[in-house]
Amino acid sequence: MAALTREETEALIQEVLEVYPEKAKKDRAKHLMINDKELESSKKCITSNRKSLPGVMTMRGCAYAGSKGVVWGPIKDIISISHGPIGCGQYARAGRRNYYVGTTGVDAFCEMNFTSDFQEKDIVFGGDKKLAKLIGEIEGLFPLNKGISIQSECPVGLIGDDIEAVAKKAAKELNKPVVPVRCEGFRGVSQSLGHHIANDSVRDWIISNRDGKDFEKTPYDVAILGDYNIGGDAWASRILLEEMGLRVVAQWSGDGTLAEMENTPNVKLNLLHCYRSMNYISRHMEEKYGIPWLEYNFFGPTKIRESLRKIASFFDDSIKEGAERVIAKYTPMMDAVIAKYKPRLQGKKVMLYVGGLRPRHVVGAYEDLGMEVVGAGYEFAHNDDYDRTIKEMGDATLIYDDVTGYEFEEFVKAMKPDLIGSGIKEKYVFHKMGVPFRQLHSWDYSGPYHGCDGFAVFAKDMDLTINNPCWNLMQAPWQEKPAKSLLKDPLLKAA
Amino acid sequence: MANIMIRKSDKGYVFYMPKRDIEDSIVSMEFDTAGKWGGEIKLGNGGAYYIEPQAAPARLPYSVRARRIDGVE
Numbered sequence: 360m361a362a363l364t365r366e367e368t369e370a371l372i373q374e375v376l377e378v379y380p381e382k383a384k385k386d387r388a389k390h391l392m393i394n395d396k397e398l399e400s401s402k403k404c405i406t407s408n409r410k411s412l413p414g415v416m417t418m419r420g421c422a423y424a425g426s427k428g429v430v431w432g433p434i435k436d437i438i439s440i441s442h443g444p445i446g447c448g449q450y451a452r453a454g455r456r457n458y459y460v461g462t463t464g465v466d467a468f469c470e471m472n473f474t475s476d477f478q479e480k481d482i483v484f485g486g487d488k489k490l491a492k493l494i495g496e497i498e499g500l501f502p503l504n505k506g507i508s509i510q511s512e513c514p515v516g517l518i519g520d521d522i523e524a525v526a527k528k529a530a531k532e533l534n535k536p537v538v539p540v541r542c543e544g545f546r547g548v549s550q551s552l553g554h555h556i557a558n559d560s561v562r563d564w565i566i567s568n569r570d571g572k573d574f575e576k577t578p579y580d581v582a583i584l585g586d587y588n589i590g591g592d593a594w595a596s597r598i599l600l601e602e603m604g605l606r607v608v609a610q611w612s613g614d615g616t617l618a619e620m621e622n623t624p625n626v627k628l629n630l631l632h633c634y635r636s637m638n639y640i641s642r643h644m645e646e647k648y649g650i651p652w653l654e655y656n657f658f659g660p661t662k663i664r665e666s667l668r669k670i671a672s673f674f675d676d677s678i679k680e681g682a683e684r685v686i687a688k689y690t691p692m693m694d695a696v697i698a699k700y701k702p703r704l705q706g707k708k709v710m711l712y713v714g715g716l717r718p719r720h721v722v723g724a725y726e727d728l729g730m731e732v733v734g735a736g737y738e739f740a741h742n743d744d745y746d747r748t749i750k751e752m753g754d755a756t757l758i759y760d761d762v763t764g765y766e767f768e769e770f771v772k773a774m775k776p777d778l779i780g781s782g783i784k785e786k787y788v789f790h791k792m793g794v795p796f797r798q799l800h801s802w803d804y805s806g807p808y809h810g811c812d813g814f815a816v817f818a819k820d821m822d823l824t825i826n827n828p829c830w831n832l833m834q835a836p837w838q839e840k841p842a843k844s845l846l847k848d849p850l851l852k853a854a
Numbered sequence: 855m856a857n858i859m860i861r862k863s864d865k866g867y868v869f870y871m872p873k874r875d876i877e878d879s880i881v882s883m884e885f886d887t888a889g890k891w892g893g894e895i896k897l898g899n900g901g902a903y904y905i906e907p908q909a910a911p912a913r914l915p916y917s918v919r920a921r922r923i924d925g926v927e
Binding site: 400402408642645646649743 | 861870872875876898899913915916917
């Protein structure tokens with residue numbers, strides 16, 4: 360059951376769009392839809408991956424965010440240089456909490472900010488010399504790095520620096536991969552293109568580095584793709600896979616290393632968690648190395664069971680038994696979590712507005728807890744994401760693409776969800792409106808949420824947020840009852 | 855002309871264009887024999903593309919240049 364009927368939702372969309380000028384209204388209308396599970400393709404109902412309207416508040420990021428922040432950043436033994444002015448690197452530093460094992464500054468570098476700190480003279484005379492010098496300094500100070508990636512910021516593209524030449528020269532001198540990534544922020548409409556550019560640069564500079572070299576294979580080798588180990592997600596996923604008998608060769612890219620990435624072409628199956636940010640490289644490996652890929656979902660017991668069985672179907676009976684064994688082992692634990700939290704969360708309504716995979720992947724986890732997702736949307740999805748979302752969401756629920764700040768607030772006012780899951784930019788707006796909110800980009804400083812261990816944390820967090828007593832204290836004491844008369848107030852009288 | 859990738863799914867050929875991130879089923883392909891493969895392909899979304907007829911690729915997925923005849927983006 361959706362929060363509103365189809366007609367009511369339709370009326371709500373019309374009402375919200377009313378404030379826009381005619382042209383903007385027409386454009387925004389294409390990005391909003393009411394879900395219909397019967398639909399095969401989202402194409403006719405929703406437009407996505409289009410430029411945001413000038414003048415509205417969008418929550419999107421840029422191509423640099425997609426490349427440095429999402430794909431390249433979490434690789435722990437590669438140093439990613441933010442090439443350009445200092446702000447992009449500094450304000451994006453360590454924000455996603457991609458956990459890793461290693462000593463920061465010695466053999467792992469994710470939490471550090473390496474930047475060429477462009478000044479006026481670099482814009483005027485070009486920053487190539489500075490970049491070459493910077494790479495030399497990095498090599499002197501951090502000799503245990505396994506490679507360097509150069510993440511371009513906007514000015515580098517605007518002034519036309521030849522970072523490829525610098526990279527080639529440095530790679531020869533250092534004898535390790537130096538990867539130029541042309542992920543200037545102005546490219547594309549959102550961070551999505553950054554993912555694509557990052558995938559392409561991995562394809563061109565990393566993936567075939569160890570072709571033809573010896574690698575001790577087993578028939579059970581897999582790679583985890585598109586898991587960025589936010590709050591330890593990839594670890595919670597990895598133990599399930601290892602317990603069922605698979606060997607995880609690589610983690611892309613949370614807690615991943617360059618060597619793992621280079622060895623990935625030897626695996627039997629690529630397991631793809633975030634489809635949006637890593638489908639490109641999966642498709643490439645499928646074509647070049649004949650490695651099939653599979654999308655899976657490790658949010659909530661129902662989806663975990665489904666995914667484990669689906670993964671096992673690619674392997675022989677020992678893995679299939681392994682999958683059943685893992686499911687049997689964790690079912691009592693999951694049932695206990697559900698028994699504890701479901702009564703407290705039953706029937707609560709959730710609205711989501713996140714990125715990549717979460718608006719559809721977490722639906723199952725919420726349903727396991729008896730909650731219902733009444734609205735979902737993506738910042739930067741493409742139509743294939745919406746094709747997948749339609750099937751997960753209930754009928755007549757609201758789906759919004761690149762929703763504007765105004766629209767989201769109005770939808771929330773009308774639909775009155777019990778919980779909103781979105782990003783940090785939305786968090787305090789909704790806190791001030793008195794709506795429970797979880798920051799679902801980096802799990803609100805909690806996590807992991809993937810896997811069986813993650814589900815326990817997920818359920819606890821949702822309960823802590825929704826049933827927090829603070830939501831009853833949103834009204835100031837003097838607003839609670841209509842004031843009778845100021846003169847009758849004993850305090851005032853005393854004064 | 856654009857690069858496309860053709861894959862095989864359990865329901866037949868699948869069309870994918872990396873540049874624009876368009877993925878769709880291929881409803882019909884003009885030539886689909888070992889010796890002659892390609893020609894005009896029609897997509898589930900109503901688009902049509904043309905691949906120069908050639909020997910069928912040994913392994914799918916396969917990247918190939920294609921020309922847009924008629925199509926939705």
